[in-house]
Ligand code: DOR
């Protein structure tokens with residue numbers, strides 16, 4: 242990307258977002274709704290979103306929180322291995338994907354899957370493939386924290402082989418092993434966050450501990466970040482931007498027992514623009530990474546929204562309604578100049 246002063250992104254999509262509920266939903270929903278056309282909304286509420294009624298009710302709470310902002314919440318269900326074909330047919334039109342969490346692996350995932358027995362999952366996953374419902378996966382084992390994602394790759398491969406018609410999205414990938422898996426199976430795709438393109442474990446724990454950069458999966462090694470950067474900057478057709486923006490109240494982060502999650506929604510597009518410019522990547526690639534690839538993979542047509550970014554320093558606020566964003570108090574290179582709907 243040339244060192245342009247201004248760029249316009251069309252219909253940006255965030256393919257992995259935590260919008261939460263109640264007060265937090267009201268506090269943070271605008272951060273995404275103002276600058277994105279839509280987002281895949283994660284279902285890990287308490288209790289998780291597992292019924293058609295819960296999806297419909299959560300969507301209407303989101304709509305209320307975003308007021309009249311032009312923004313589509315693409316809804317998801319929390320995967321349960323006992324979802325029947327009849328249930329999936331009934332809920333199909335209300336959802337865009339289903340999110341699978343290994344049991345207990347991260348925030349509010351206690352009711353997830355333990356053991357990945359193909360036969361146990363067969364009825365549900367075959368029905369999802371037939372109904373063209375993508376499976377989004379949090380791919381970590383409960384092994385050593387730096388190895389959890391790489392250890393999960395054989396599970397991705399097992400699922401990809403057993404269910405070749407199922408679209409499997411490896412969510413928020415952080416390792417070179419996951420990047421390599423992308424090209425081995427036609428039905429594997431991935432989302433990448435902005436924070437994993439910027440930081441490594443050194444930024445989290447190499448100096449003073451940085452709770453606001455602590456998330457799951459944890460940021461890995463420089464060579465992992467390099468592998469992620471390569472496929473993001475070239476806009477590999479199987480990768481999409483998914484922020485995994487995961488707000489927690491300041492006190493839950495700056496605490497003995499820090500909650501996992503980085504809040505990036507208000508600064509994601511500015512940081513991505515800075516990154517693509519820094520690496521001289523074409524602006525078309527940024528457009529593909531933040532929208533077009535996702536449209537093709539998911540078969541969605543987003544609301545029309547253009548976001549113009551200008552190369553003017555922006556000092557990231559210390560807090561947004563009690564939530565500390567990534568790079569709080571620091572100066573970043575781009576600002577959002579204007580957003581046009583339609
Ligand atoms: O860091 C994370 N925070 N990773 C997840 O998978 C969940 C998320 C959250 O919901 O807070």
Ligand code: ZN
Nearest residue numbers: 257283485487
């Ligand atoms: Zn997430």
